[in-house]
Amino acid sequence: MPAPPPRPPSRPAVPTAEALLLVAEHVAARYGRHTALHDVSLEIRRGQVTTLVGPNGSGKTTMLRVLLGLLRPHAGSVRAPGGRPRIGYVPQADRSETVFPVSALEVVLMGLTPSLGWLRRAGRAQHLAARDALARLRVADLAGRMFRDLSGGQRQRVLLARALVAGPQLLVLDEPVRGLDFASTNQLVRLLHDLAHVQHLGVLVATHSLELVANHADVVALFRAGRCEVGPVAAMLDDEHLSRYHGMPVRVRTVEGQTVVLPGPDPEPEPDPAPEPAP
Amino acid sequence: MTSWLEGTPFAAIPGALAAGLVAGGLLPLLGMWVVLQRVVFLGITLAQVAAAGVALALVLDLPLLPFAMATTLLVVGVGATRRGRVTTLGDSTLGATFCAASALALLFISRSASDLDEVQHVLHGNLIYALPGDLRLMGFTLAGGVLLLGACFKELLFAAFDTETAAALGLRARLWQLLLFVVLAVSLSVSMRTTGSLLCFSMLVLPPLAALQLGRGITASFLLASALGVLGTLAGLALAVSADLHVESSITLSLFVLVPICAGWRRHAALGLLLAGLALALGALVQPAALPDSHHGHQHAPAPADTFHVDVALTATQAGDGALVVQWAATVQRGKSAEDHAPAALWLLLTGDGVFHEHLLLPHPQDLPLGESRHAGSLRLVAPGPVHRLEGQLWSGPSSALDAAPLDPGLAAAQGCDVSRT
Numbered sequence: 001m002p003a004p005p006p007r008p009p010s011r012p013a014v015p016t017a018e019a020l021l022l023v024a025e026h027v028a029a030r031y032g033r034h035t036a037l038h039d040v041s042l043e044i045r046r047g048q049v050t051t052l053v054g055p056n057g058s059g060k061t062t063m064l065r066v067l068l069g070l071l072r073p074h075a076g077s078v079r080a081p082g083g084r085p086r087i088g089y090v091p092q093a094d095r096s097e098t099v100f101p102v103s104a105l106e107v108v109l110m111g112l113t114p115s116l117g118w119l120r121r122a123g124r125a126q127h128l129a130a131r132d133a134l135a136r137l138r139v140a141d142l143a144g145r146m147f148r149d150l151s152g153g154q155r156q157r158v159l160l161a162r163a164l165v166a167g168p169q170l171l172v173l174d175e176p177v178r179g180l181d182f183a184s185t186n187q188l189v190r191l192l193h194d195l196a197h198v199q200h201l202g203v204l205v206a207t208h209s210l211e212l213v214a215n216h217a218d219v220v221a222l223f224r225a226g227r228c229e230v231g232p233v234a235a236m237l238d239d240e241h242l243s244r245y246h247g248m249p250v251r252v253r254t255v256e257g258q259t260v261v262l263p264g265p266d267p268e269p270e271p272d273p274a275p276e277p278a279p
Numbered sequence: 280m281t282s283w284l285e286g287t288p289f290a291a292i293p294g295a296l297a298a299g300l301v302a303g304g305l306l307p308l309l310g311m312w313v314v315l316q317r318v319v320f321l322g323i324t325l326a327q328v329a330a331a332g333v334a335l336a337l338v339l340d341l342p343l344l345p346f347a348m349a350t351t352l353l354v355v356g357v358g359a360t361r362r363g364r365v366t367t368l369g370d371s372t373l374g375a376t377f378c379a380a381s382a383l384a385l386l387f388i389s390r391s392a393s394d395l396d397e398v399q400h401v402l403h404g405n406l407i408y409a410l411p412g413d414l415r416l417m418g419f420t421l422a423g424g425v426l427l428l429g430a431c432f433k434e435l436l437f438a439a440f441d442t443e444t445a446a447a448l449g450l451r452a453r454l455w456q457l458l459l460f461v462v463l464a465v466s467l468s469v470s471m472r473t474t475g476s477l478l479c480f481s482m483l484v485l486p487p488l489a490a491l492q493l494g495r496g497i498t499a500s501f502l503l504a505s506a507l508g509v510l511g512t513l514a515g516l517a518l519a520v521s522a523d524l525h526v527e528s529s530i531t532l533s534l535f536v537l538v539p540i541c542a543g544w545r546r547h548a549a550l551g552l553l554l555a556g557l558a559l560a561l562g563a564l565v566q567p568a569a570l571p572d573s574h575h576g577h578q579h580a581p582a583p584a585d586t587f588h589v590d591v592a593l594t595a596t597q598a599g600d601g602a603l604v605v606q607w608a609a610t611v612q613r614g615k616s617a618e619d620h621a622p623a624a625l626w627l628l629l630t631g632d633g634v635f636h637e638h639l640l641l642p643h644p645q646d647l648p649l650g651e652s653r654h655a656g657s658l659r660l661v662a663p664g665p666v667h668r669l670e671g672q673l674w675s676g677p678s679s680a681l682d683a684a685p686l687d688p689g690l691a692a693a694q695g696c697d698v699s700r701t
Contacts, residue, residue: 068447089447097440100315101494110437114449119430146495162444172447 019046021085021170021202022067026076029062036062039076040228042221044170044204049196051213051233052206054223055246060206063223064174067204085202088163090156090173098148104158105130105143111162133161137191153184160191170202171195177209185209189216213237214252214259237261288520289513293633294663295526296516298409298417302474302482303512303530305421307490307504309466310483312428312459314491316439322463322483324373326476327380328354329468334387344416344472351464355457406516406526407635409473410661411601420469424462435459436497478527482508485534492541507537514562522565587621587644588612589686591693593629595669598701603666605629606657607693609640613649621645622675622686627693632666640673670695 022044029037037059044050044067052060065071066078068089088111108130109122116122122130134140137157142150147158156176163171173192177185193216196203207213213220214237221230222245229236229245242250242261249265289296313322332350336343354376428435437445438452445452471479486508487500494500515530522529536558544551589612595605613621625641638658641647671693673686 070443070446087447087449089444091441091444099317099491100436100440100497101491101500102436102440102497106497107440110433110440110445111448113433113437113445116433118434121433166448 020044020081021046023079023081024063024067024073024076025079027063027066027073027078028075029059029066029071030074031062035074036226037066037073037228038226040221040226041076042067042228042230044202045219046169046202047196047200048218049192049203049205049216050219050221051217052204052221052223053208053210053213053245054228058223059226059228060221060223061174062226063221063228064172064204064206068172085169086166088166088168088171090159090163090171090176092175092178100148102147103143104134104139104145104147104150104154104161107147107158108133108162108165111165115166129165130161133165134158136164137161152179153181156180156184156188160188164195168201170204172204174206175208176205177207177212185212192216210237210242210261211259214261288517292407292516292520292526292635294409294411294414295406298406298414298473299512299516299530300509301414301418301421302470302478303486303508304505305418305425305508306466306470306474306479306482307486307508308425308501309421309428309463311487311490311501311504312435312439313463313483314487316456316459319484320370320373320377321460322467323476323480324377324380325351325354325464325467326471326480327377327384329464329471330476331380331384331387332468333472334384338387338390344469347471348465348468351468352461355460355464406474406478406530408660411663413473417470417473421466424466428459428462431455431458475527478531481531481534482512485531485538486511489534489537489541492538492545507541508534511537518562518565522562524565586614586690589625589644589673589691591627591640591671591673591691593669593671593694593696595666595696595698596701597662597666597698601661601664602659603634603662603669603698604657604659605669606655607640607671608653608655611641611644611647611652611654613647613652621647624675625686625691626674628672628674629660629669630672631669631695633663634660634666634669636660637674666698668695668697 020043024040024042027037027040027042028035040059040063042050042063052063054060062071066073068087069078105127109126111133112122112126112129116126131140131143134143134157137160139154139157139161142154142158147155150158160173160176163173171192176188176192180188189212192203192205195201196218205212205217213233217233219230220233220236221228222236222241224245229241237252237259239249239251242252248263251262251264251266253260253262284290284293284296310322313319329347329351332347333343335341335350336346339346434445434450434455435458437450438455442452442456467479467483474482487504489507490500490504494503511534512530515533516526518524518533519526519529540551540554540558543554589609591607591609593605593607595603597603607627609625621644623643623645624639625644627638627640629636629638636658640656641654673691673693675686675691
């Protein structure tokens with residue numbers, strides 16, 4: 001088996017104590033009698049893209065729900081050393097509501113609801129912030145359009161604008177590239193990269209896209225049957241780990257500087273052509 | 280109060296008009312949340328639970344409204360709280376509750392000692408009989424519910440639109456939803472008494488469904504739902520009066536017709552207009568059933584001696600508080616044989632100056648002795664205003680005058696009477 005490809009030099013991490021946003025320690029979680037997570041420990045830091053990867057039913061969505069505070073762990077704990085961070089959350093776009101007659105701007109304004117408080121309505125400042133968030137994602141022209149009339153990629157950007165409008169310290173995304181076309185996927189992963197490494201947000205992504213993980217993540221948590229192995233992408237994303245976690249041969253290769261993940265074993269080298277007989 | 284209604288189809292039913300407008304204008308504002316949250320089944324289940332509560336209160340001789348409200352709130356409380364966490368009622372749970380509530384309502388009614396007439400009114404409501412006190416209570420309750428939910432509009436909207444994200448951002452999404460369910464439970468319990476469960480549920484769901492076809496904005500959709508509720512109510516009342524139809528069913532059909540009209544309009548304005556024109560044409564084609572002229576009952580030819588015949592004389596007095604006491608005296612003539620076509624039940628329908636009241640006069644005329652017999656009784660009702668004259672009609676029917684047939688005026692007649700004051 002050939003050696004794993006060399007990765008580009010790792011981006012400088014943010015090693016300070018303030019950079020630690022969430023710490024999950026020995027977390028176990030259950031749905032009824034079914035234990036979905038066993039003894040999982042994970043740290044989420046500012047300035048890093050942390051990814052949760054694994055097959056369906058492996059526990060990554062459960063872990064996401066535990067970290068978001070939507071599911072109380074059965075054992076272990078989730079701490080926020082610097083106080084609970086402001087969270088921006090982007091659910092899967094294909095689960096979003098299409099009955100509501102709300103505009104894209106109204107959807108973005110929802111992100112400010114918790115900070116506004118009861119009985120206070122969004123004013124001029126909030127509307128400006130919402131329009132600014134849409135502009136950052138280059139969809140300012142969608143502000144007045146009905147959310148239900150938008151395409152999947154446009155909805156994803158509007159939901160991302162909603163997550164960013166309140167100035168989150170931690171951005172959490174569930175399957176952000178599912179259903180997106182090539183160009184939209186490329187733009188989105190570049191944006192996540194900038195948010196983490198330029199604006200120093202913590203970015204936590206649950207995804208099936210190994211290319212996203214390989215090329216843009218700093219830390220990966222590989223989930224399988226409710227258990228998890230965490231490490232830097234450079235150390236974790238190799239043939240051996242991925243083959244073990246997916247239960248099938250997987251190869252990690254570099255093509256023109258981009259890491260690609262291929263299924264199956266290396267093809268057998270073609271035999272040298274037989275020497276032509278001498279005349 | 281009713282002078283401005285003179286010349287309109289609503290002049291004879293000012294109470295029903297007021298009750299219809301209050302319910303038609305306010306219930307859709309609550310119903311928008313029901314439709315948007317996709318908990319439509321919750322609406323009809325709560326209405327049915329309230330009906331079962333009313334029926335049980337009739338059996339136990341308890342105050343109807345508090346008991347219906349307590350029963351409905353109990354179901355919301357038990358159903359919404361599972362394993363210590365507030366959660367949304369599942370469709371299957373609601374389905375099971377609906378079945379049980381429907382069956383219990385019927386069982387309780389069969390055990391009730393109350394007059395069937397009273398049970399029908401209390402359980403199924405009737406806009407025509409809307410009493411001023413009930414109307415005020417419904418108006419204040421619905422307005423309060425709408426204002427409360429309006430104050431929490433942005434929280435409810437976020438929690439309904441994306442519960443998980445709202446919770447992740449620190450909003451207590453499930454508690455806001457529980458508030459909505461409680462407001463719905465109280466509002467439906469109160470409204471059901473005046474509107475009945477069918478109309479209550481229709482007003483809750485149909486105008487929002489129509490409005491969502493057209494709404495271009497969340498606030499506009501809420502206002503449109505309310506406007507469509509009022510429009511459908513007016514159209515239904517006008518149809519009921521002009522064609523002499525059942526009021527609640529007419530309003531429900533009018534509200535229903537708005538849904539395809541709005542859906543057509545969404546595709547193309549011309550299609551919406553075409554559907555609206557069709558609906559109007561169909562409404563105009565509905566003719567009133569031929570009613571016997573009972574005002575001059577004694578001018579008909581005498582009945583053959585071997586057929587059933589009944590004459591009813593009325594006297595009425597009205598007190599200052601609007602209470603109307605009607606005394607009736609019936610002379611029944613059975614034929615020479617038991618096969619004299621005596622009806623299964625004899626109903627008296629009283630009308631005049633905003634009064635529209637049905638009363639079970641004789642439950643089993645077929646059991647009366649052959650020959651002549653005399654019967655008398657009284658009833659008390661609350662009129663929406665001063666009543667100067669009452670007219671009576673006699674109907675036969677198995678259960679209710681509203682699904683019965685008028686008796687031949689040559690065989691059955693009720694004399695009208697002027698109303699005296701006390």
